[in-house]
Structure formats: C-alpha cells, structure tokens
Amino acid sequence: MDMGTPAAAAAAVAGRRRSRLRPPHRAWLVAAVTFLVLLASAAFRSSLGILLVPIEEDLGWTRADTSLAVSLNLVVYGLAAPFAAALLDRVGVRRTAVGALLLIGAGCLATTVMTAPWQLSALWGAVVGVGTGSVALVFGAIVAGRWFVARRGLVVGVLGAAWATGQLVFLPLLAAVVDAWGWRAASLAVALVCVALLPVVAAVLRDRPADVGLLPYGGTAEDAAPGDGPPSARAAVAHAVTVLREVSRTRPFLLLAGTFFVCGWTTNGIISSHFVPAAHDHGMPATTAAGLLAVVGVFDIVGTIGSGWLTDRVDPRLLLAVYYGLRGLALLAVPSLLGPGVEPPLLVVVALFGLDWVATVPPTVVLCRTAFGPQRGGIVFGWVFAAHMVGAGVAAAASGALRAASGDYTPAWLLAGAVAVTAAAASLVLPRPGPGATRPA
Template structure:
C-alpha cells in the first residue's frame, strides 16, 4: 500500500522499478502559494477598516476619535499577537492556526454588521480580527519559509511580503466600490465570504513541515534548525516571553525593533489608516484614493520581490537604510501634493511608497535570523513585528489626534517623514551578529 503522506502519494513511484521519482515541482512552492493567499487575506482584511471608517462614521454617527481608537487597537493587537503566535505555531501547527484565524475573521466581520456602539467596533475589529489577522501575518510567513526553504529564502520572503501589497491591490478598490454601491455592511459580507472560500484550500494544502509529507525542505536539509515543540500552549507563551527577556537589551534587537516600529508608523499607521481620509479632506473621492493605494500595491509587488532578490546578494543593513531614506522623502512631500485630482508628482510619490512599502521585510527577517540564530530567529522576528504594529497603532491614534487638533494631516506627514529618515540612520548601525 502506498503511504499517502509520502512523495509517492503525489505520483512519485515509477511503475515496476521500485524507485520513487522526485516531483517536478517541490511541494514547498505549493505551500508557499497557499501561504501567500493567507497573508493576502490577513493584510487586506486588516487594512480594509481604513476604507470603512468614513461610511461607518456617517451611518452610525460616530466620531473620528471613536473609529481611530478601534484602528489603533486593531494594529497593536495585530502586532502583539505575532510573537505568541510564533511560539504557539510550534504547538498547534501551521494549518490549524490558519484555519482558526480565518474562522475568527469571518465571524468578526459578520458580527460587525449589527454593531450599535463604538466599543463593539473596538472589540470586533480591534480585538477579534486583530488577533486573527496577527496570527497569520508576516511572522506566519517567515516561519513557513524557514521550515520549507533552505535555498531561495530571501526571494520567497519577498514574494510573501508582497502579499500585503496584493491584498490592497485586489481588495481595497473592490471594497470601496462595494461600499459606494451597497454600503459598508456589504463589504463586511464580502470579507467573510472570501474567508469561507479560502478555508478548505488551507485545510487541504498546508502542512506544518516537509517531513509531514516525507520530504526535505527545498534546497536540502537545514542543519541549523532544531525543532523542539513546547509541551503545552502555556509553555509556548512562556517560551516567547523568555526569548524576549534574553534579547531585549541587545543592540541588535533594539535597533531592529526601533526601525520596524518606524516602519509600522510610516505604512500601516499613517498611510493604510489615514491616507483615504486625508485625501477626502482635500476633496479627493474615496474610490480614487483607494485606487492610489492599489497603485502602491502594484509597485510593492515589484519592490518586495526585488528586495528579496537583493537580500540574497547584498548587505541587508544598507538595503534598509536606502528603503527608509526614500520613504522619508516621499512622506515629507505628501502635504504639498494632495488635492482633489491626481497629478503626476503625486503618482511619483505613490510609486516610491510602493517600491519600499514591505521591502523592509526580507532584510529584517534575515537580520533577525543571522543575529539570533535559526531556533530563536522566528520568535525574535515576532517581537520585532510586534514593535512594527505598535508603531502603527500609535501612529494611527496620533495622526487622528493631530488632524482633530489642527484640521488637517500636515503635521502627521512631517513627523512620519522625519522618523523614517532617523530609521535610515539606525539601520546602518545594526550589527550582523550578536557578540
């Protein structure tokens, strides 16, 4: 009898020869493809609240302060969930984590259609959807890549990082159009339906490790990886905290977490959460502004995959410095360029946003692994990613407060640009390894 969990199950046995042939396409690429879809859904559905803010406020009579609090909670919970998810993945597995997360997103969206008070938005989008999307965010992708790939790690990290951009490319214009035509509740139904469609695909394809299907990782055995699953879920959480305690005082961690804090501030914190409302303040239609975020998505697919390719070949510290420096210049230019129509200079800035939107991810993941080792690198990146989303959450609240105080977002754009320039300097101070 053929073991369904081995390569023979994929048609690998040669008739009459008693030998098995290796599948032409390694299963790692199929796993990476489904992981891309999970990350795409996570990023798109988390960031969709930016498109829903104004319609929810107008429909339910809530203030920008009410909705900004929900966005802030969503971003922070999304990030803080990551390191614990990284540890729990060792206990409950990649596939079960993804299935549970998609179910929670689906239920959270459906429940949000009957909200009657601002605190419910904070609980559902901030808490439930924040935890769910944070559990299947970039840390999830980094762990899948570290388990399934030895060769092409940087490239695959770049491809999976582009899932964030593709989520915006596909879903934000669709959701904006759905809101215009049918209302914000219809957009929530669309999100829930997409999660329901993705669930069986994840259940059928994802596996925790190559050994579960009788394979080695793509590119051969990784001698650095030592898999020791925590005996309980509680032990997994304790392990995540222990790793943080061990690394938190090192220069490498402080600089990686600090620069990624700024990365979150200057992407999810201000652009994803406030670009559409800021453009609306200048007379631009919401669908047009969402379309510009889609343009960011198009360029980020190129930029992030290209960053993965570059990370396999060049010093990741220099790459990070270049990415943050260019982002800072683009942010500083935004206040002078926003208006009711889209002019060529604004398109140039949008293209710059796109090219380095998630380009910071491959070099940051590689630096976490090289500085802290294969065994702790995933959890360390989880904490660094938490810093990213805390930065995003603080920025979402701070940018909303600046707008409420001054009547526009000019000071928020200038602050974000200055922070990005500071992060460029910090990236050059990163060590390759912890001494």
C-alpha cells in the first residue's frame, strides 16, 4: 500500500489509536502488586527496631530479652528465602504471598497480648521472620523472572527498591504511631495492612503468564515454558538443600555469596543497626539520625531502579565493582563526618548510601540466573540472600563488640569500608555472564 495515500495515512492513524487503547500487559499489574507486598513486608520486618524501647518500658523487659527476638528475626528472615524460592514451584506465587501475609498479620496481632519475652522471640522472631522472608527480595526476583523477559533488570531494580525503601522510609511513620497511641497500636496497624492486601494479592497475582493465556512481557513461547517443580512441599525443601550442596563449592556461588555477605554487612548490619547510636555518640539527636536513614531510603529508589536499567545494558560484574567500591569509600569517610549537626559532606555520603543501598541486587540476580540457569537461579539467589542476612547479623554483633571494646564506632566503620573494597575486587573475578544477559531491552 502506498503510505502517501489518504487511505494509508488513515490506516496508520487508526493503528496508532488501537495501540494507545490496548491495555498494558498484565505483567505490569503483577509487578505493581508485588511491589506493594515487598514494600509492606520490608516495613513490617524493620518495624521491630521502633518497638523495642516501648515494649521494654511497658513490660519491664531487658534489652537482652528483646535483642534475642531481633537476632532470631534476622536469621529466620534470611534462611526462609531459599526454601520459599523452592516452595514457589510447588505452592505458587499467589499462595505463597497470601500465606506470608497471614503469618505476618497473625504474628503481629498476637504480640499485642504477649506476656513473656519468649513470646516476642517466637512471634516476631520466628513467625514474622518466616512470613517476611517468604516475600522478600527472592520472591520479587522470581516474579520478575517469570513475568518479564524485556525490562527484567529494570523490574528487579524497582522491586528491590520497594524492599529497601520499606525498611527505611516508613520508620518515622511507625514511630509517630507509637508516640501517639503506643506500640500495640503499631502492631495492630501492621496486621490490618496485611488483611487489606490479601484481596488485592488474591485477585491479581498468578503463578505464571500462561495461567492467564499470556506470554511473558517481551518473551516467546520458549520463555513461557514452565519448569518441572518438586512434587511435594517436603521435596521442595529437599530440593533447596540439594541445590545448595551442588553449588556450594563452585567458584561463582562462593563469590556471589561472599560479596552479598558483604552487602548485608555494610547495609543492614552496620548502617541500619548502628548508624543512629553512632550518631548519638557524636551528639546528634536520634530523630535527626533516623531522618537521615529515611533520606537513604528515598535515594535508594533512584539508585536501585537506575541499577536495574543499567543491568540490562552493562556487564553486571563491573556494576558490582563500582557499587561496592563507592560504598567502601563512603563508609571509610563516616567517622570524620559525624557530629552534632548535619553538614553538607555528611549529606553527600548519606545520598551515596541511598543510591548504592540495594543497587547490588539487580546485577547479583542476573549473575545467579546466568551462572546457574533459570531453573536453579531463583533458589541459588535465595541462598545468596541468606548469606546477605548472615552478614548483617555478624556485622551487627561485631560492630557492637568493637564499640564496647574501644568506646567508639571508628573501628567498625573502618572494618566495614575495608570489606566493601574487598568485595569490589572480588566482583571483577566473577564469571562473565552468558549471552543476552545484558542485551538492551
């Protein structure tokens, strides 16, 4: 047809109009609901830090009593991820999300009537830990892997931003609820949010695009082929352990788990756990320090989404080297910048923390998938994420011990900076990703 004729021009206009009227691919709606689940889950997991002092003052418990719940929550949260990744193939995305929200809601609701410290450890440490760990970064990575081929790195970045932002940005809001109505009101609010999310999750989430007659976004029929999941929940758990045994001695896994161990050390381990008390040592009000952490969460949105976009286009090993290197330099600078007030150089470092906070997630997800294949990649990333949370736990304890031994957090900041620089070097010797891993979307 001659495109210069009036008929051809009219046809072209009609085609563009139909394209504009065509609804967006369901994958974007699934990603949006997954974003909400990850945002809420991360906020719920980190909210215990806001509740500790009010719980201690109200119930007469000691810091040792409540710290056990914090430690257990971190460990269970991390270890739940690889098993949740395996169970996803058996139970499904929607059932996993619904079950996790029910666990979180029930655990938070039950804390409002607890009377003994062991109940906090059981409820928030174990029950909420399993629930939040089941819908953490690994959950988002698997959803992105199933529903997206094009823009996969970008979507992983967006979902990673939800996880990190939920940990930091909502802390001031939860603190305001505690100040106004008490810690029980905050626990009840968490439970109510879980209930409100349940119908949305049930209506929108599906296990795979094929369940609603679709191909993955930007994908082909080959990309839509479902994997052979384990025949039972017990087999799924065994499969997670088998995958760990198979990959645990391989060079790619050791490097990926080791660098992500450092990621947990240098984020949740020292910044989330010790930035506020370290700033307090230098005369900064706790509210000001908490506000700076919220700023980290805001900048993380830009950094993680940007990292997802870059992961679709740049060698993920180079990205990891840059991220860990910049984080190391920022950590090394912290001791000389903390003081009673917030000076411009500290704001620059805080912004850098935010841009770099979970920027490591998209390239790490891609490297797990390309190194171990789409069938094992999600479970492998689950174990790598478990290493992240173990690193966070070790760093939280080590940083506190260094503070107690020296009377100052400077050794802890310097150690964190050193391990970050080491992770930057280790990233450069990771295996090269396979063909297409960074193709433009």
